[in-house]
Amino acid sequence: MPNSPIQRALENDFVVVTGTGAARRLLTVELHSEDKEKPVGQVCQLGASWGSSIYISFLLELRSSYFVIMIVFDASTLILIAKADLLDLFLTSINVPVAIPREVEKECCSSKKALDAIIIQKALDESRIEVFTLRNRRLVAKLRTDFSLGRGEAEAIALGLDENAQIVGIDDKNGIDACKVLGIAFTTAVGTLIRSREKGLLEKPDAIAKLALLAKYGRYKHSIIEDARLKLEAKP
Incomplete structure (x- = not known):
């Protein structure tokens, strides 16, 4: 849903998903860096509510003072x-x-x-x-x-x-x-297979063979495998 609360939140600086329920718990957790010299400045608040369904309220500060490519x-x-x-x-x-x-x-x-x-x-x-x-x-x-x-x-x-x-x-x-x-x-x-094919790392026959292995070992819906097959075959 393009205009859902989750989608709107993801487009902003913060992720905020709210819900209601019978009980609510709130926990503030500091995210620590392995390297103590790197300032993180990132705190997330996690909350969950329980009723007939599970609702989640999560506030995550996406901006931080450093970014790790990993x-x-x-x-x-x-x-x-x-x-x-x-x-x-x-x-x-x-x-x-x-x-x-x-x-x-x-x-x-x-x-x-x-x-x-x-x-x-x-x-x-x-x-x-x-x-x-x-x-x-x-x-x-x-x-x-x-x-x-x-x-x-x-x-x-x-x-x-x-x-x-x-x-x-x-x-x-x-x-x-x-x-x-x-x-x-x-x-x-x-997704990794498709990207490898898009980058020219795999020829079509090899990519299709690897997709067959993923279909065999993974719990993928038939529609996901077929969509992937079309993408793999589309690249010249």
């Missing part, structure tokens, strides 16, 4: 692009840091014999992906409660907020909804 991944997207043999291509084609929180590392690499886990672990061993330990545990807990997120998804979004990341890669539905509400730029494994 891409943060959730396990869902990282595992999918590894399964589709896209990870090495992606890491080679970008010139910005890629980061994951500690919980995402555990989720991705717990199965030592899985090929995707081996691929991701190799990228970690080569320092192509950096692992962060979240210190703002209250923010992680609040995100989990307000958006019904798993620990990995909540840590990825919290890391994106904490580090002012450029974009978050996430395929979890609740995680995507959280990014939309919070005004966080995000992409998915399919």
Whole structure:
């Protein structure tokens, strides 16, 4: 809805989504930088109301005194692009840091014999992906409660907020909804594939083959896969 309260809020300097319900909780959480020398000046207020539905009131100051160009991944997207043999291509084609929180590392690499886990672990061993330990545990807990997120998804979004990341890669539905509400730029494994094709990094047959792998391993609607197929085939 182009004129919804959420859309109007996202077009301004602040994200404000309000709701009403039987009970309301409000928590103020300071977002800390890993580098104490960097002033953050960013505070978010998280509130949630419970009734027959969950309503969320979130105020996030988008302006801060520094901006970090970083891409943060959730396990869902990282595992999918590894399964589709896209990870090495992606890491080679970008010139910005890629980061994951500690919980995402555990989720991705717990199965030592899985090929995707081996691929991701190799990228970690080569320092192509950096692992962060979240210190703002209250923010992680609040995100989990307000958006019904798993620990990995909540840590990825919290890391994106904490580090002012450029974009978050996430395929979890609740995680995507959280990014939309919070005004966080995000992409998915399919989006990463499409962008790789648009940049000329993949020929059409290879891109279509990788899309088939994403369709096999991901929980994508048929319409999403078909739309992606059209975009991949549209580029000469």
